[in-house]
Structures are given as structure tokens and as C-alpha cells.
Amino acid sequence: MDGQVASDERLSRYRERELIEGAQRGCGESAHRLVDAYQHRLHAFVWRMVRDRHDAEEVCQDAFLRAFQALEQFDFAYRFSTWLYTIAYRLCLNLLRRRREYSGDVDLSMASSSGPGDRESGVVDAIADSDEARRLKKVIWESVDHLTPQQRATVLLFYREALSCQEIGGILDMPAATVKSHLHRARSRLREMLSSELVDDWSVVLCRQAGSVA
Amino acid sequence: MFMTCRHIRQLHDAYVDGELSGSLKAEVHAHLLQCPECQRRVETIRACGDVIAGDRSEPVLDSGFATRVVAALQKVSPPEAPTLETRRARRRRLWRMGLGAILPAAAAALFFCVLIWPPMEQEIGPKVVAGKAVSGVEDVVNPALDAVADTREAAENLNHLFRVSVDQAHEQVLRASEEQARKLAEARLDQGYKPGVTVWDVLFEPLTDLLEPPPQPVEDPAQEEVVRF
Numbered sequence: 001m002d003g004q005v006a007s008d009e010r011l012s013r014y015r016e017r018e019l020i021e022g023a024q025r026g027c028g029e030s031a032h033r034l035v036d037a038y039q040h041r042l043h044a045f046v047w048r049m050v051r052d053r054h055d056a057e058e059v060c061q062d063a064f065l066r067a068f069q070a071l072e073q074f075d076f077a078y079r080f081s082t083w084l085y086t087i088a089y090r091l092c093l094n095l096l097r098r099r100r101e102y103s104g105d106v107d108l109s110m111a112s113s114s115g116p117g118d119r120e121s122g123v124v125d126a127i128a129d130s131d132e133a134r135r136l137k138k139v140i141w142e143s144v145d146h147l148t149p150q151q152r153a154t155v156l157l158f159y160r161e162a163l164s165c166q167e168i169g170g171i172l173d174m175p176a177a178t179v180k181s182h183l184h185r186a187r188s189r190l191r192e193m194l195s196s197e198l199v200d201d202w203s204v205v206l207c208r209q210a211g212s213v214a
Numbered sequence: 215m216f217m218t219c220r221h222i223r224q225l226h227d228a229y230v231d232g233e234l235s236g237s238l239k240a241e242v243h244a245h246l247l248q249c250p251e252c253q254r255r256v257e258t259i260r261a262c263g264d265v266i267a268g269d270r271s272e273p274v275l276d277s278g279f280a281t282r283v284v285a286a287l288q289k290v291s292p293p294e295a296p297t298l299e300t301r302r303a304r305r306r307r308l309w310r311m312g313l314g315a316i317l318p319a320a321a322a323a324l325f326f327c328v329l330i331w332p333p334m335e336q337e338i339g340p341k342v343v344a345g346k347a348v349s350g351v352e353d354v355v356n357p358a359l360d361a362v363a364d365t366r367e368a369a370e371n372l373n374h375l376f377r378v379s380v381d382q383a384h385e386q387v388l389r390a391s392e393e394q395a396r397k398l399a400e401a402r403l404d405q406g407y408k409p410g411v412t413v414w415d416v417l418f419e420p421l422t423d424l425l426e427p428p429p430q431p432v433e434d435p436a437q438e439e440v441v442r443f
Contacts, residue, residue, distance in 0.1 A: 028284050035280035044272040053273050060275070064283045065290060140265045159266040184227055190262050191255055 011037050016080055024071050035064055038084055041161070045085065048156055049092040051145065059095060063088040078170070081161075085171045089153055096149055143193040151186035154179055217241060222252055230259050 011019070019037075022030025039060065046063075047056040066087050067080075074083060144152060153172060157163045163171075165179040172179065222245045228234050229242045246253045 028288065031287060032280050032284050035283050039275050039279055043275050044270070047272045056273075057275060057279070061279075061283055061286065065287055068287050069290065136261070137265050137269055137271070140262050141269075141271075143262075144266065155262075155266060159263050162267075187227060187259050187262070191258050194258055194262070 013079075017076060020071065020074060020076070020080060023068060024074075031068055034080065038081060039064075041081070042084055042088055045153075045156055045160065046088050046092060048144070049089075049149065049152060050095055055095055059088060059091045062091055066091075082167060082170055085157070085161075086173075089171055092153075093149060139194065140190075143190050146193060147186050147189060150174075151182050151189070154182040155186045158183055217245060219245075219249060219252055222246075222249070223255065226252070226256055226259065230256060230263070 016034075016037075019030045019034050023034060042063065043056055043060050046059045047053065050056050050059060063084060067084050074080070144155060147155065150172060154168055157168045157171065158165075165176040165183070168179045169176040174182075222242055225234060225238065225242050229239065234242060246256060
């Protein structure tokens with residue numbers, strides 16, 4: 001399944017509520033639908049956080065189980081995804097903390113060497129499928145790996161999930177102003193880490209993409 | 215207003231996020247057109263955002279994941295509650311625990327203070343709360359003042375009786391303690407104790423005898439008269 005692009009079905013608020021109420025009554029089919037709807041988005045987030053496939057799957061399963069077990073306490077004012085991401089984020093932090101205790105410091109850039117960036121096939125380029133694009137994406141993801149867990153989670157939720165700082169603050173258990181600060185620092189660090197050639201190369205990629213579309 | 219690169223760079227994030235107002239956005243845009251360095255910085259962040267948002271190169275879960283989760287959910291006993299606790303919740307819990315420890319400690323400290331603190335002398339008699347009667351209301355106030363005065367007199371009498379009885383009790387206690395002390399001293403004398411002799415006197419008695427000068431012979435009073443001037 002490596003390299004397969006999986007996209008989750010986006011549920012409407014009404015449908016989501018129906019499924020949650022079904023899962024609260026113990027309906028396995030509703031729980032199955034909810035897992036189907038969020039598993040790939042959640043897994044992508046968790047994998048970016050922990051950078052290990054086995055750990056990511058374990059965290060995802062644990063997050064779903066905990067979410068379903070505590071479903072009676074679920075507040076319908078929030079989205080199920082927020083509830084799920086909150087649990088998964090705490091589990092990721094616990095995992096990273098345990099890793100740090102065992103190995104001193106966490107270097108996710110080492111983990112990325114066995115990640116999908118090095119796979120010969122299966123890299124789906126959203127912007128352009130070329131050597132330059134692949135290289136630049138690899139450089140960018142490696143820079144993201146060097147961010148702190150809070151900064152990384154903020155960047156992922158902001159760009160990937162398109163959540164507001166307020167919503168991210170709800171997940172990371174911090175005020176929206178702190179989220180904004182994490183986002184600003186993450187961008188500054190990314191700017192520092194990425195070489196100046198990046199923009200030139202990126203311009204080339206965009207130009208080629210524009211040419212291929214035309 | 216002319217804005218330098220330093221000013222513009224503070225607005226880069228807001229510009230990229232589309233949070234700037236029309237005029238400010240136009241000003242930053244105009245600056246970017248003529249400043250390659252600022253343009254480079256903005257494009258770097260845009261490139262990062264594009265890749266993070268659009269790249270789907272993560273490994274995906276296999277198709278049996280949802281089935282495994284549901285199967286595991288049915289195995290897990292329902293009463294098991296999640297143990298996830300946010301930092302805020304933990305802070306609140308610790309604060310409650312702290313209060314739970316501090317409040318009984320404070321109550322205990324207050325209790326001991328009340329026990330140890332010397333009792334303050336309090337005036338038992340009631341206080342007169344009314345002053346001189348105002349003209350026109352004497353008929354109402356005077357009986358009330360009389361009643362207060364009567365009450366005060368009664369309280370003073372009670373207070374006096376109480377003090378007398380306390381003094382008598384105190385004297386009896388003193389007499390009893392003196393009597394007991396006297397009996398104890400007699401008992402000690404009967405057992406061979408010498409009054410005014412301490413333990414040190416008994417221990418150092420042989421040494422004291424050695425150091426004591428020998429008794430002088432009694433001189434003849436006649437000779438004494440001779441020697442005397």
C-alpha cells in the first residue's frame with residue numbers, strides 16, 4: 001500500500017453526529033464508518049509527528065479506541081476530528097517523550113531516511129512530478145522534522161488540516177496566541193534552515209508546472 | 215509611509231496568511247516587487263506551506279485497519295476510561311490536591327493556636343448602648359435604660375459572685391498544694407534526706423573533709439587578753 005494516496009471521506013456535521021450517536025449506542029457499523037472517515041488524515045498527521053510506521057499505526061489505533069471509549073463525554077459543539085487529534089497529539093507526545101528517555105534526543109531526520117521520501121516509486125507530487133520537486137519536498141520535510149513537536153503539530157494542523165489558531169489551540173491545549181507564536185517561530189526556523197537556492201529551484205518547478213499545464 | 219525591510223518582514227506571516235487590510239497588503243506587495251530578499255523570504259514560506267498542505271507522500275494504513283479497531287473496541291471492557299489528561303486539567307487537579315492538603319493543615323494550626331493562646335479577659339457585664347435620652351422620647355427611652363441598668367446590675371452581681379467563687383477555689387487549691395508539699399517534705403525527711411543537702415554535697419563529702427582546715431585549738435582567754443592591744 002506504500003505510496004497509495006488515501007483520501008478520507010469528508011463527513012457533514014449531520015452525518016458525523018448520526019455516526020457518533022450510533023457508536024455511542026454500541027453500533028459497530030457506525031464506529032467502522034467513523035474510523036474509515038478519519039483514519040488516513042489522522043495517520044498522516046501521526047506519522048509526520050512520530051516518523052515511524054509501526055508507532056504511527058499503534059498510536060492511531062490507541063487514539064480511536066480511547067476516543068470511542070470516552071464517546072459518552074463527547075461534546076457535539078466540537079468536531080470529532082478535533083477530539084481525535086487531541087487524543088492522538090497527547091499520545092504522540094508521550095511516545096516522543098519515551099523515545100527521548102531511551103535515546104537521549106529525538107532526531108526525526110534520521111527516521112526520515114527510511115520514510116517515503118526515499119522510496120523509488122509512490123511519491124505523488126501534488127505540484128509537479130520532477131526531480132527538482134522531489135528534492136525540494138524532501139528538503140522541506142526534513143526541515144519540518146527538525147521543528148519541535150509543538151511547532152510541527154502546529155504547522156501540520158495549520159497547513160494540512162487548514163485549522164484556525166483557535167482550533168489548533170483546542171487540540172494542543174494552549175491559547176490561540178501561543179499557537180500563533182509557535183507558527184511564527186516554525187516559519188522563522190524553516191526560513192533559516194532552507195537554503196537560499198530553494199526559492200530559485202521552486203520557481204523553476206512552478207514554471208515547469210505552468211508550462212506542462214499550458 | 216515608507217516601510218523598511220525590517221518593518222515589512224514583521225508583516226510577512228500576516229501577508230502570507232491573507233490577514234492584512236487592503237492598504238497594508240498593497241504596501242507590502244509593492245515592497246516585494248522591488249525587494250528580492252523579502253520576496254525570497256515570502257516565497258520560501260509559501261513553498262513550505264504548499265508542500266505541507268499538498269504533499270501526500272505519507273504511507274497509508276491498510277484496508278483492514280478499521281476492522282481491527284472495531285474488533286479491538288469490542289474486546290475492551292467498557293468501564294475502562296481514557297487516562298488522557300491535559301496540562302490544564304492536571305494543573306487544576308494538582309491545585310485541588312494542594313488545597314485539600316493545605317486547608318486541613320490550616321484548620322489544625324488554627325485549632326492549636328486557639329488551644330495554646332492565653333484567654334483574654336473579657337468584660338462580662340453588658341455594655342450600655344444608649345446614651346442620654348433625647349427630649350421627647352424620654353417615656354420610651356427611660357424604661358429601656360432602666361431595664362438595661364437592671365440587667366447590667368444583675369450581670370455585675372453574677373460576675374462578682376463568680377469572681378468570689380473563683381478566688382475561693384484558688385485559695386483552696388493553694389492550701390491543698392502547700393499541704394501536699396509539706397507532707398512530701400516530711401516524708402523525705404523520714405526517709406533520711408537532709409534538707410538543703412544536694413547530691414553534690416553527698417558525692418564530694420570526703421573531698422570536702424580533706425580540704426577543710428583542721429580545727430584550731432581554743433586559746434586561753436587570758437593569753438588572748440595579753441595579745442590584744
